[in-house]
Amino acid sequence: MRWSVETLDIVDAEIEGLPASLQARLIRLMEMVESIGLENLREPHVKHIEGKLWELRAKAAEGIARGLYVTVTGRRVVILHVFVKKSQKTPRTALAIALERMKQGEAMTKIAELKKRLMSNPEFRREYEKADAEFALIEALVRARTEAKLSQAEVARRIGTTQSAIARLEGGGVSPSLSTLRRYAEATGTKLHVELVAR
Numbered sequence: 001m002r003w004s005v006e007t008l009d010i011v012d013a014e015i016e017g018l019p020a021s022l023q024a025r026l027i028r029l030m031e032m033v034e035s036i037g038l039e040n041l042r043e044p045h046v047k048h049i050e051g052k053l054w055e056l057r058a059k060a061a062e063g064i065a066r067g068l069y070v071t072v073t074g075r076r077v078v079i080l081h082v083f084v085k086k087s088q089k090t091p092r093t094a095l096a097i098a099l100e101r102m103k104q105g106e107a108m109t110k111i112a113e114l115k116k117r118l119m120s121n122p123e124f125r126r127e128y129e130k131a132d133a134e135f136a137l138i139e140a141l142v143r144a145r146t147e148a149k150l151s152q153a154e155v156a157r158r159i160g161t162t163q164s165a166i167a168r169l170e171g172g173g174v175s176p177s178l179s180t181l182r183r184y185a186e187a188t189g190t191k192l193h194v195e196l197v198a199r
Contacts, residue, residue, distance in 0.1 A: 003075040005030040006108040014082040022065040024127035025058035028135040030111045068098035144188040158187035
C-alpha cells in the first residue's frame with residue numbers, strides 16, 4: 001500500500017502564503033513521502049516533535065518551512081499546520097494550532113491537486129524544477145538503500161565512512177562527488193547512471 005499525504009484546506013492557504021522556493025521544496029518533500037514512504041525518511045527531513053505530532057522540514061534561503069503532521073490510519077499523513085521558522089526549535093504556539101486542528105474534521109486536499117494549482121504560477125514552476133533535481137537524487141539514494149534492506153550504518157561500513165556522513169548525504173546536506181555516488185551505488189548493489197535530458 002502506497003503512502004498518501006493530504007493537507008487541511010486551511011493548510012493549503014498557509015502553503016500558498018510561503019515564498020515559492022519553500023512551497024516547491026515542501027511539496028517535493030511531501031511527494032517523496034508518498035514515493036518512498038515516511039518510514040524511510042530521517043532528519044533533517046522528518047522529526048518527531050511530541051506525542052502523535054511529527055514535522056516535515058524543507059529548507060531554503062528564506063528559512064525552514066515546517067509542516068506539522070500526524071499519521072492517521074495506515075499510511076496516510078495529514079498536514080495540520082505549515083509555517084516558516086528560521087531557528088531549529090518548533091514554537092509552542094505552532095504545536096497548539098496543530099493539536100487543535102487534529103480534533104477538527106476539515107476537508108482535505110491531495111498533494112497532487114495542490115501541486116497542480118501551484119504549477120499555474122511560473123515562479124513556483126521554476127523553483128519546483130530546481131527542488132526536483134535535488135530531491136530526485138535524495139530519493140534515489142534512500143530507495144537504493146531501503147530496497148537493499150540496509151541501514152545507513154551498514155552502507156557506511158561498506159563504503160568506509162560514518163553513519164552520520166551517509167545521513168548528511170541522504171539529507172541533502174552535501175554535494176556528493178561522482179566517486180561518492182559510485183561507491184554508494186556499489187554498496188547498495190545498484191549501478192550509477194547519470195543522464196542529461198532536454199527540458
